[in-house]
Amino acid sequence: MNIFVLLKQVPDTESKIRISPDRNNIEKNDFKWIISPYDEFALEEALRTKEALKAGTVTVLTVGPDRAVEALRTALAMGADNAMHVKTESDNLDTFLVSRALAEVLKKENPDFILTGKQAVDDDQAAVFGYVAEFLNVPSVSGAIKYEVAPDRKSVKAYKEVEGGAKHVIEMPFPCLVAFTKGLNTPRYASLPGIMKAKKKEIKGATLADLGLASIEPTVKDSDYQLPPERQAGKKIPGDGATQARELVRLLREEAKVI
Amino acid sequence: MIDFTLSDEQMALKEMVRKFVEKEIVPVAKHHDETKEFPHEVIKKAWELGIMNVAVPQKFGGLGLGVFDDVLISEELGAGCLGMTTSICVNTLAIYPILLYGTDKQIEQFVTPLLKEPKLASFCLTEPGAGSDAAGLSTQAREDGDHFIVNGSKMWITNAGHASLFTVFCTVNKELKQKGIICLAIPADAPGISLGKAEDKLGQRASDTRAIQFENVRVPKSHLIGKMGEGFKVALRTLDRTRTPIAAGAVGAARAALGHSIRYSKERKQFNQPIANFQAIQFMLADMSTKVEAARLLCYQAGWCLDNGKEVEGAYFSAHAKRFAADMAMEVAIEAVQIFGGYGYTKEYPVEKIMRDVKLVQIYEGTSQVQRMVIARHILKD
Known part of the structure; x- marks a missing residue:
């Protein structure tokens, strides 16, 4: 085979x-x-x-x-x-x-x-x-x-x-x-x-010439590369448990908008 | 005329061993260091990859590689775990006497089986009372018809607990000193052989190290490697070839310590910045790097000499390589622990293991002091 x-x-x-x-x-x-x-x-x-x-x-x-x-x-x-x-x-x-x-x-x-x-x-x-x-x-x-x-x-x-x-x-x-x-x-x-x-x-x-492909130009050209934005530092929520939980929920709702 | 480029095959060889070390050795090195468990699996895989017994000539089914290629392999292995490096490389030490001085028949009898199965062999020179003074050994081989009767004990024998073959240096007459020494190939299961317990070592804990007792062990005369009285020369010429790969193992370990230090000093922040910004750390790293590079060049030079028939120069440069690489690796490992500070002193971080492991390189296969004796003898010669 x-x-x-x-x-x-x-x-x-x-x-x-x-x-x-x-x-x-x-x-x-x-x-x-x-x-x-x-x-x-x-x-x-x-x-x-x-x-x-x-x-x-x-x-x-x-x-x-x-x-x-x-x-x-x-x-x-x-x-x-x-x-x-x-x-x-x-x-x-x-x-x-x-x-x-x-x-x-x-x-x-x-x-x-x-x-x-x-x-x-x-x-x-x-x-x-x-x-x-x-x-x-x-x-x-x-x-x-x-x-x-x-x-x-x-x-x-x-x-x-x-x-x-x-x-x-x-x-x-x-x-x-x-x-x-x-x-x-x-x-x-x-x-x-x-x-x-x-x-x-x-x-x-x-x-490519040996294969009869010398005259073919690439149709796709790379025009612009961009790196992803640098990752932001994490956020630390101060306070006791109850305060932290309240603030976390607020941030998830208002900033991250995931809940 | 001088050319430092490696061939394509040598690059591929290095790359292959590096990959093997990353995937198979690094993940288990800590476990074997902690438990002292013998790394059977790793050795089996190293054997399957063909990186053991590489010096066996092609006509006997081996690869016939020289010292230089062995240096490349050892450096990569050493960067992963020096204890495993020792256990993997000791076959070469044990079989060189047979490859250099044995007959074709002896090579087929004793060495070929190591190519067919992942079997181990040990080199038995050192004794409780004969370390640096190897010629003062007292394991006795008494002639008895077509046999030798061997009595005595050997010390610090690597892989002894797992080997199938021992190459043993004995004396037929202690008064003859060096000229009375012979080399015998003895199967590990010969009646009369008993093993000591595995030593509990400071470092290189993955390698097995034991004493061996020989009590009226009958060895056929056909197992004599080289001529009567040639044993000391057999040992020295063997060590000339294996000393450099041992040195290269230390280069690898030091390289790893340096790599850990570079990464750590870029991450570790003190006074609001990475400690790599401080000249104190930079100079330590720079000196460590110079030492690693210089030691590697000595290894390359020694390996090149030995592969190109320059025996005297090879012995001379290999003493330099072993002495310098062992001492520099110790210095580099100590500096690495220093850079890591308190963390470096704990087992959570990899540098303390390197520090414990490399200490042995200053001791085994000729202490740093013995290497200096060899070098001094060479440069003071008229």
């Missing part, structure tokens, strides 16, 4: 956000970069599927600037077999163009099964999985927590959790795409032997 996992390299969620002077981007120089956690759940599931079936290959694919190679190396060290990188100059492509690039590569590679995260944790757009499935004309489901490959390896059952703890099970024939939410698995660490082996694995590169 030819499994593809679509990854995005994103800033560590603990990174401190600073806006660039022209306000249309974020200062990225000091960031620590990681694989987007939802994509990491997808990768872990893909690796487990391969191990359970004792067959198939797992290829990780990303679109991004040079530094995105680190995310691919990490994925290789975790156990992915192959890696492909669509190299871009800018790291501010819109989701449409990124999805076009991913789809162009996938068309050539003919995967049976495509896994990814339901969204990247940097811009939270949750758009790429849908575009990619559409461009490839394959069925897709988003927000899955697990899946089961059919014994004949021709279809997959994806499980979603819906409101109230109910389960929603969706069956799709291969080829298809499953986009993961925080799943049941704990992604493995890249092991030391894995890191050593990853060194010898080749990362196949391509550019």
